[in-house]
Amino acid sequence: MRFWPLLWSSLWRKKVRTTFTLLSILVAFLLYGYLAAVNKGFSLGINTGADRLFLRHKVSLSILLPESYLGRIGATPGVVDVVHATWFAGIYQEPKNIFPQLPVDPERYLRLYPEFLLPEDQKQAWFADRTGAVAGRTLVEKFGWRIGDRIPLVSPWRKQDGTSTWEFTLRGIYDGAAEATDTRQFLFHYDYFEEARMFGKGMVGWYIIRIHDPKRAAEMAQRLDSNFANSFHETKTMTEKALVQGFARQIGDIGTIIGAILTAVFFTILLVAGNTMMQSVRERTAELAVLKTIGFSNHLVLTLVLTESLLLAGLGGVVGLGLAYWAIERGDPTGGVLPVFFFPPNDIVLGGVIMVALGLATGILPALQAMRLRVVDAIRRA
Amino acid sequence: MGKDQILVRVRDLHKVFHRGSERIDVLQGLNLEVPRGDFLAFMGPSGSGKTTLLNLIAGLDRPTQGAIDVDGQRIDQMSEADLARWRARHTGFVFQLYNLLPVLTAERNVELPLLLTPLSRAERKRHVQTALSVVGLADRAQHYPRQLSGGQEQRVAIARAIVADPTLLLCDEPTGDLDRKSEDEILDLLQALHREYGKTVLMVTHDPHAAARAQRILYLNKGTLSAEPIE
Numbered sequence: 261m262r263f264w265p266l267l268w269s270s271l272w273r274k275k276v277r278t279t280f281t282l283l284s285i286l287v288a289f290l291l292y293g294y295l296a297a298v299n300k301g302f303s304l305g306i307n308t309g310a311d312r313l314f315l316r317h318k319v320s321l322s323i324l325l326p327e328s329y330l331g332r333i334g335a336t337p338g339v340v341d342v343v344h345a346t347w348f349a350g351i352y353q354e355p356k357n358i359f360p361q362l363p364v365d366p367e368r369y370l371r372l373y374p375e376f377l378l379p380e381d382q383k384q385a386w387f388a389d390r391t392g393a394v395a396g397r398t399l400v401e402k403f404g405w406r407i408g409d410r411i412p413l414v415s416p417w418r419k420q421d422g423t424s425t426w427e428f429t430l431r432g433i434y435d436g437a438a439e440a441t442d443t444r445q446f447l448f449h450y451d452y453f454e455e456a457r458m459f460g461k462g463m464v465g466w467y468i469i470r471i472h473d474p475k476r477a478a479e480m481a482q483r484l485d486s487n488f489a490n491s492f493h494e495t496k497t498m499t500e501k502a503l504v505q506g507f508a509r510q511i512g513d514i515g516t517i518i519g520a521i522l523t524a525v526f527f528t529i530l531l532v533a534g535n536t537m538m539q540s541v542r543e544r545t546a547e548l549a550v551l552k553t554i555g556f557s558n559h560l561v562l563t564l565v566l567t568e569s570l571l572l573a574g575l576g577g578v579v580g581l582g583l584a585y586w587a588i589e590r591g592d593p594t595g596g597v598l599p600v601f602f603f604p605p606n607d608i609v610l611g612g613v614i615m616v617a618l619g620l621a622t623g624i625l626p627a628l629q630a631m632r633l634r635v636v637d638a639i640r641r642a
Numbered sequence: 643m644g645k646d647q648i649l650v651r652v653r654d655l656h657k658v659f660h661r662g663s664e665r666i667d668v669l670q671g672l673n674l675e676v677p678r679g680d681f682l683a684f685m686g687p688s689g690s691g692k693t694t695l696l697n698l699i700a701g702l703d704r705p706t707q708g709a710i711d712v713d714g715q716r717i718d719q720m721s722e723a724d725l726a727r728w729r730a731r732h733t734g735f736v737f738q739l740y741n742l743l744p745v746l747t748a749e750r751n752v753e754l755p756l757l758l759t760p761l762s763r764a765e766r767k768r769h770v771q772t773a774l775s776v777v778g779l780a781d782r783a784q785h786y787p788r789q790l791s792g793g794q795e796q797r798v799a800i801a802r803a804i805v806a807d808p809t810l811l812l813c814d815e816p817t818g819d820l821d822r823k824s825e826d827e828i829l830d831l832l833q834a835l836h837r838e839y840g841k842t843v844l845m846v847t848h849d850p851h852a853a854a855r856a857q858r859i860l861y862l863n864k865g866t867l868s869a870e871p872i873e
Binding site for chain 2: 262265272546553556557
């Protein structure tokens with residue numbers, strides 16, 4: 261800390277230049293943090309649910325499967341549990357308010373998704389109410405719902421009375437066990453849906469299957485699909501991870517796009533910050549020589565220049581990541597299209613590593629130059 | 643003169659520079675003894691090797707041949723790291739162009755050598771105040787170099803050179819960039835440091851007026867020293 265005033269003063273030797281360099285670094289890290297959250301949103305579930313398989317119609321997710329498959333799937337060796345779900349596609353109040361609404365078997369579904377945390381009393385209240393529903397915390401906060409609220413949804417699934425409006429009573433609010441858990445789902449009783457719908461009876465959207473050994477997921481998928489080979493409703497089974505990756509790829513390889521953007525940004529910043537440090541050290545040749553005359557060793561001079569460079573990268577980086585965190589906390593920019601939107605802790609740590617790497621990369625050359633500086637030559641040049 | 647009274651002993655000192663294919667013998671077998679508490683001025687024409695000699699005694703450069711002994715230590719045989727430590731402990735250097743760090747206040751500039759000591763912040767501050775008082779600039783502690791006159795800047799530089807109480811004070815043309823009034827102030831100060839505080843001062847100058855303030859004068863010409871000016 262005794263060198264702090266020297267370091268701080270040296271950093272701000274040229275205030276305008278340092279400010280612009282800091283702003284460049286800040287923007288780079290702001291972009292990094294924000295895109296990390298977007299990337300996480302697109303890749304939700306890619307690293308979760310390793311023991312869950314997703315079984316759908318071979319041709320398309322939009323083609324329904326018989327409900328009767330439930331028993332055959334459950335009886336397949338290696339399957340621990342299974343539940344089906346169907347896309348309800350309802351609209352709440354306005355067409356823009358679209359979120360996942362699924363008619364499910366409540367008990368089975370919660371067994372398959374233990375990461376959905378629901379208080380026991382709310383769970384029992386939902387089980388007991390045929391028109392009851394539960395919703396994730398994000399969804400509830402977005403619409404300001406409270407337990408007991410009546411929630412009408414207008415769905416393409418017509419009811420037997422010819423109307424399209426389905427009413428539900430909110431019986432519970434679930435939280436996610438992890439930050440990456442999707443807390444925007446709206447779940448209600450399949451029995452109510454099946455009984456009331458006008459068409460499609462006995463058909464469901466897809467099956468979620470828990471298997472005994474996640475390492476044998478590929479083999480299990482093949483075995484499950486072979487159960488229904490050459491039938492009217494052939495199936496395609498994949499891991500949840502593959503499913504989510506498939507969705508993301510429909511938009512584009514988000515991870516690669518984000519990676520390319522960030523590589524370009526950080527390469528530019530490397531040049532900008534590196535140039536700042538080189539100039540700064542070149543301008544201080546005589547001053548560095550004075551420090552050495554006073555008794556500062558070559559290694560101490562090297563350390564001081566490197567620390568200054570790390571300080572520059574660290575300052576810009578910390579403020580940039582802080583701003584990214586603040587912006588992310590303000591909410592999903594897509595208005596709910598992304599299932600989750602948060603700053604992944606791993607990416608915060610990686611941001612810190614990038615900061616250090618940037619500081620070292622931009623500082624090492626000028627630091628070596630400063631270390632090798634010969635006092636008598638430097639003073640003569642000055 | 644007793645062995646322990648000799649602070650600087652230089653034996654058969656050679657320094658050769660190469661400029662392209664040209665060999666320049668700046669110092670040629672130079673011998674010198676500087677007693678403790680001496681105020682010695684080196685004079686000589688440009689290029690005679692005055693600054694080179696001072697840099698060698700300050701441990702800023704290495705001789706091509708010969709030995710330099712300061713306070714019983716062979717500094718020409720020290721490693722770079724040891725030499726840096728030795729400089730921090732034993733030398734205070736005053737440059738012609740002051741060479742203060744423009745981003746630091748006078749107080750922070752003077753504090754620099756003390757950053758290499760184990761002194762606490764409070765102790766460092768006390769030493770800095772004392773050094774600035776000795777040079778008569780205690781009231782300018784918070785001023786930046788750009789807010790000081792040339793003479794004041796050089797006094798801050800002298801405060802920086804003496805703050806760690808070095809064995810040797812080395813001055814390279816300390817008045818070379820000053821007007822007559824400021825020059826006299828600086829020379830008064832160097833004399834006071836020598837007389838009142840017993841400092842050993844080695845000063846390079848081409849100005850006879852400045853050299854006259856020293857206890858003795860040695861003349862450098864063609865790489866050797868003599869007590870008499872060379873015509």
